[in-house]
Amino acid sequence: MKRLIEKGLMFGNLIPVVSPVLVDRYNRALERLTGQRTALVDFHVDISGYSPEIGAELGDDLYLNHQGVNRQFILLTTEQKTAPLLNAKFSTSRGILRQFIEANEAQLFALTARDAVAGELVNSVYAMTTPARLLDVGTVTVEADTTDGAVAAADRLGGMIDRFMSEDDAWHDDVLIADMIGLAKDTGDITRNPVGLTAQTYDQRNFWTAHFGGVYLFRDVDAPAAIAMGDADALQGIAKTVIGGAERSAIAQFLKANDLVEPIVEARGIDSAAILRQKMDFIVADVAAGLGEDLTRATRRDLRRLGQRYFDKLPAAWQGLADLARWAEDGGPWPRIDSEHPAYFYTLRARAHPDADLVNMLLAELSPMDVRQLFICHKDAFYAAYMGWPEAKKAYVAEFLSAEYQVDKAGTRDALFGHEAPMEEPAGVGPQPDIIERVGPWGAVRRR
Numbered sequence: 001m002k003r004l005i006e007k008g009l010m011f012g013n014l015i016p017v018v019s020p021v022l023v024d025r026y027n028r029a030l031e032r033l034t035g036q037r038t039a040l041v042d043f044h045v046d047i048s049g050y051s052p053e054i055g056a057e058l059g060d061d062l063y064l065n066h067q068g069v070n071r072q073f074i075l076l077t078t079e080q081k082t083a084p085l086l087n088a089k090f091s092t093s094r095g096i097l098r099q100f101i102e103a104n105e106a107q108l109f110a111l112t113a114r115d116a117v118a119g120e121l122v123n124s125v126y127a128m129t130t131p132a133r134l135l136d137v138g139t140v141t142v143e144a145d146t147t148d149g150a151v152a153a154a155d156r157l158g159g160m161i162d163r164f165m166s167e168d169d170a171w172h173d174d175v176l177i178a179d180m181i182g183l184a185k186d187t188g189d190i191t192r193n194p195v196g197l198t199a200q201t202y203d204q205r206n207f208w209t210a211h212f213g214g215v216y217l218f219r220d221v222d223a224p225a226a227i228a229m230g231d232a233d234a235l236q237g238i239a240k241t242v243i244g245g246a247e248r249s250a251i252a253q254f255l256k257a258n259d260l261v262e263p264i265v266e267a268r269g270i271d272s273a274a275i276l277r278q279k280m281d282f283i284v285a286d287v288a289a290g291l292g293e294d295l296t297r298a299t300r301r302d303l304r305r306l307g308q309r310y311f312d313k314l315p316a317a318w319q320g321l322a323d324l325a326r327w328a329e330d331g332g333p334w335p336r337i338d339s340e341h342p343a344y345f346y347t348l349r350a351r352a353h354p355d356a357d358l359v360n361m362l363l364a365e366l367s368p369m370d371v372r373q374l375f376i377c378h379k380d381a382f383y384a385a386y387m388g389w390p391e392a393k394k395a396y397v398a399e400f401l402s403a404e405y406q407v408d409k410a411g412t413r414d415a416l417f418g419h420e421a422p423m424e425e426p427a428g429v430g431p432q433p434d435i436i437e438r439v440g441p442w443g444a445v446r447r448r
Helices: 002-006 020-034 052-058 078-082 093-103 105-112 131-136 150-166 174-187 248-257 272-290 300-309 316-330 356-366 371-377 379-386 391-417
Strands: 015-017 043-045 072-075 117-122 139-146 200-203 206-209 215-218 225-228 242-244 261-263 348-350
Touching (some): 002 391, 015 020, 020 072, 020 117, 043 052, 078 105, 093 105, 093 117, 093 200, 131 215, 206 356, 215 356, 225 248, 242 248, 272 316, 272 371, 272 391, 348 356, 356 371
Antiparallel strands (some): 072 117, 139 200, 206 215, 215 225, 261 348
16 A cells, blocks of 8 residues: 555545644544644645544544444545545545535635534434445535634624614614624625525435445436345335346346446547456556566566466456457457456446446446556555555556546546546645555554
């Protein structure tokens, strides 16, 4: 993991918190939400205000996400909207937080100039005790205020102003006038500079959750279903159709019935053969690393040479992609790649529709040797897989993503998926070097 952190592939684009003023504001918000404080004098935060350094310090990576539901957040600056969301338990959480920040950007900019804004993504579920609780996740409402309650105070003052302006005898109500003056000292003139935050409620109809081994729940489609990457039997009843992650034909039928995917070779405006060849290279790297090959600074030519050397050891997924690339490049015979073929999900991408990112996330999990798509679309699955790879593959993948993907994220995503994937953070500055030594389990937390 240290290699990923060094190259900005893990904990990248986090927002540094180094000012004593901001640290103090963060602590006030943290104490309000959790009753805890940090002794660190500088750290980094994601879009929700979660800090991996503080998580290591407290021994709790879910200190702002208890039970994995109703995620809490701390905003110190509107710049957090560009940061990733770490330890996500629902695929929709980052998008909701970003939409909330953008919808209230002017107000949040003014509020965070004087205090931290603390809040929560609220739904009716407080603990994911049984799979049936997933059905209760319908809408998420964002509740937020400063640590000193400026938004609530402004709401109260607004109500008092309305009463003062509408009631005939309000001019003679000394208590009302005194209360208005007292609140105005804290909120300022809200008639000229409104303090309120727009109430935001978001539907969660189709989403992925990390709970119960990973579940993709599609409710707002023509043929609803739940796809369980864990124990499918335990999820029976949460949808009319429950499909196990190993049921390839059933997943393929679901995707086709809802018109959610398209073959890469039929997508317009892309070099489908080049995309297929790159997927083949990733599979060769996987095989070669497992056989002890040194992939340091391996080029595409090197991988083609290794593919020739280990041709008889390459899996059926590589063979199927090679047949399809041959058809795309040279007009060779059309290969028969049905849903049970190991190459099948490698040949698809999501159609352009509101849930394209969720579908690409599912496809990435179903085609794990395509390490680039796995990294872009499903960070948690990528990090989990990375930990089990041979050292040679870890080095190759980290170098490839750093040298070829990081330099043009937007262009790569557009070429692969036909649109920018919102779940992927924009290009930005990687983590400070000392985060490598401060974040467990790769080093002790250092208090300075």
